[in-house]
Amino acid sequence: MDSALKQRLLGAAVLIALAVIFVPMLFTGSAPKQESATLNLEIPPAPDREFDTRVLPVEPSRSSSVPATVSEPVVPVDVTTAPPTSALATPAEPEPAPAAVPAAVEPKPAPTPTATPEPPAPGTAxxxxxxxxxxxxxxxxxxxxxxxxxxxxxxxxxxxxxxxxxxxxxxxxxxxxxxxxxxxxxxxxxxxxxxxxxxxxxxxxxSATADAPREAVPANRAGGWAVQLGAFKTVEEANKLKGRLQAAGFVSYVDKLATEDQTLWRVRAGPETDRAAADKLRGRIKDKLKLDGLVVTQ
Structure with missing residues (x-):
């Protein structure tokens, strides 16, 4: 191989090496440089001098162009002592409101008591x-x-x-x-x-005015005696008396008596087996309910 060809190959190799080194530097660029500084955080010492205290007046100066809003002199007030009582304004007491006059209420008429019919005497009819x-x-x-x-x-x-x-x-x-x-x-x-x-x-x-005689019922006949407390023309009145007897603990019943002139309802307690038991029953009713009765036959 001649020397000219060797020089050209060596030059090409050098160019390739330079391209490999410098071409990437052209596209990426260099990174920015960062500078670091150290700050001093110590508190500076107090200044070596005295401070002057000055009092500024709050009153406006006479040369001010704004007119004063207070036309009367300001009187100093001693806050250590309370002002006299006479100097304080006493608030006026409110006048009492007129009492409301109640409306005239018409008196309600007293209820008329209803007369309760008294039961007839035990012997009546x-x-x-x-x-x-x-x-x-x-x-x-x-x-x-x-x-x-x-x-x-x-x-x-x-x-x-x-x-x-x-x-x-x-x-x-x-x-x-x-x-x-x-x-x-x-x-x-x-x-x-x-x-x-x-x-x-x-x-x-x-009308019966006396008890039935003892011989009115045979001795061998049981349950033939009763105590009659009254006779009424209406069954409602008879039931009222019967309810009163039952509320007091006495066995009672209403017996209907139909006559050719009228119909009566008799209220009786019992019956009892003999005359002596009927007499005792009449006594208990008298003591407890204050009702008189007659001993009658069934």
Whole structure:
């Protein structure tokens, strides 16, 4: 190989080496340089000199162009002592508001007390009696003949005046009997001896003023006694008295008595097995409720 070719190859190698070194430096550039400094944080010493204290006046100077707003001289006030009481303005007391006049209230009328009807006496229409009714006769002679015949047969017959179709008449009856069963038995016996005479059993109300006799109920009949406390024309009044008895602890009931003239509701306590027990029951009711009663049969 000749020397010229070697020189050219060596020159090319040098150029390549320089390009490899300097070309990257052209694209990246050099980094900026950072400078560092050290700061002194120590507090400087106080100055070696005295300070002067000056008092500046707050009043405006006379040469000021702004006019003074205070026309009167300022009086100094001693704050160590309180001002006299007379110098303080006493606030006026507010006038009392006029009292409100209440509106006139019309007085309410007093409620009229309702009169509570007093229960009738225990004996008023208390007992029912039963009669055998044997018809109404416009002929007095026929009525008298029938009464005489019945009396001869041992019956307590009687006649009483009445009216029939606007005419005076007589009605014939037998009795009275203490219960309906006895009256019904008498009607059947009379029918046997007087088959042509119509007969029926009617009830009447009779005032009882005394207790039923001890022999009114057979000794072998249990539960035939009671204490009657009253008889009423309405069932509502009878139920009120019954409720009063039950509230006091007494067994009571209402017994209806339908007569040919009216219907009554009797209030009774019991029943009791014998007359002595009925007497004791009447005493307990008297002591607890102050109610009088009559001992009656069932």
């Amino acid at each position: 208390a007992n029912g009696r039963f009669l055998v009714h044997l018809g109404v006769y416009t002929s007095t002679k026929n009525a008298d003949d029938l009464v005489a015949a019945l009396k001869r047969g041992g019956y307590s017959a009687f006649s009483e005046a009445t009216e029939f179709q606007g005419r005076s008449a007589q009605r014939v009856r037998v009795g009275p009997y203490a219960d309906r069963a006895a009256a019904e038995a008498a009607r059947i016996r009379i029918k046997q001896i007087k088959p042509d005479v119509p007969g029926s059993v009617v009830a009447i109300a009779e």
